[in-house]
Amino acid sequence: MTAAVSNVGEARVVPGRECGSCTLCCKVYNVVELGKAAGKWCSHCKPGRGCTIHDNLPRECAAFNCLWKTMPALSVQWKPDQSKMVLTLHPETNNIQVVVDPGQPSAWTRQPYHGQLRALSKNNMPKGRLVVVFVNDLGRLILPDQDVQLGVLTREQVVSVTQEAGPSGAVYEIKIFNRRTTADGQTLEIASASRHPARSAA
Numbered sequence: 018m019t020a021a022v023s024n025v026g027e028a029r030v031v032p033g034r035e036c037g038s039c040t041l042c043c044k045v046y047n048v049v050e051l052g053k054a055a056g057k058w059c060s061h062c063k064p065g066r067g068c069t070i071h072d073n074l075p076r077e078c079a080a081f082n083c084l085w086k087t088m089p090a091l092s093v094q095w096k097p098d099q100s101k102m103v104l105t106l107h108p109e110t111n112n113i114q115v116v117v118d119p120g121q122p123s124a125w126t127r128q129p130y131h132g133q134l135r136a137l138s139k140n141n142m143p144k145g146r147l148v149v150v151f152v153n154d155l156g157r158l159i160l161p162d163q164d165v166q167l168g169v170l171t172r173e174q175v176v177s178v179t180q181e182a183g184p185s186g187a188v189y190e191i192k193i194f195n196r197r198t199t200a201d202g203q204t205l206e207i208a209s210a211s212r213h214p215a216r217s218a219a
């Protein structure tokens with residue numbers, strides 16, 4: 018998979034890509050309007066069948082499309098009910114978020130998925146877009162040549178990656194920032210930083 022991902026506003030549903038029996042988004046995400054927590058089935062969902070309030074969806078649900086529906090390069094293997102993960106673009110950072118079914122937390126490590134996540138990272142990092150896998154609140158950054166555990170990430174935190182030359186080759190510097198809202202707008206405060214030597218591409 019070599020494609021770069023389109024921005025959120027550019028996304029259009031690929032003809033023929035319907036949710037059908039796939040309902041995984043109804044499990045892995047929180048829905049504020051319904052007070053529904055992430056990682057648990059929505060009370061309005063019949064798994065494998067669909068939503069019982071489809072004609073009166075919360076705005077969050079009505080506006081939602083996963084990347085399998087909008088990105089032609091993602092094969093049928095990536096349909097969430099098969100892959101056990103939902104890919105989306107974060108509306109603020111525009112990063113690719115991979116939210117894994119907590120009932121199958123290692124789904125992202127299987128092939129062909131892991132190799133294709135690495136390819137997504139390689140083709141989207143030059144655009145400033147990262148690939149981050151979530152199992153519940155635990156985040157893992159997918160780099161073109163390695164995976165880096167980030168720990169618990171909150172919605173207020175921002176991840177950045179820079180690559181620089183080191184004495185023994187290229188090095189990734191990964192920073193996690195806390196985002197704070199102040200009277201003057203938003204500020205970023207560094208929470209942690211780590212450095213990781215680049216490896217030969219897997």
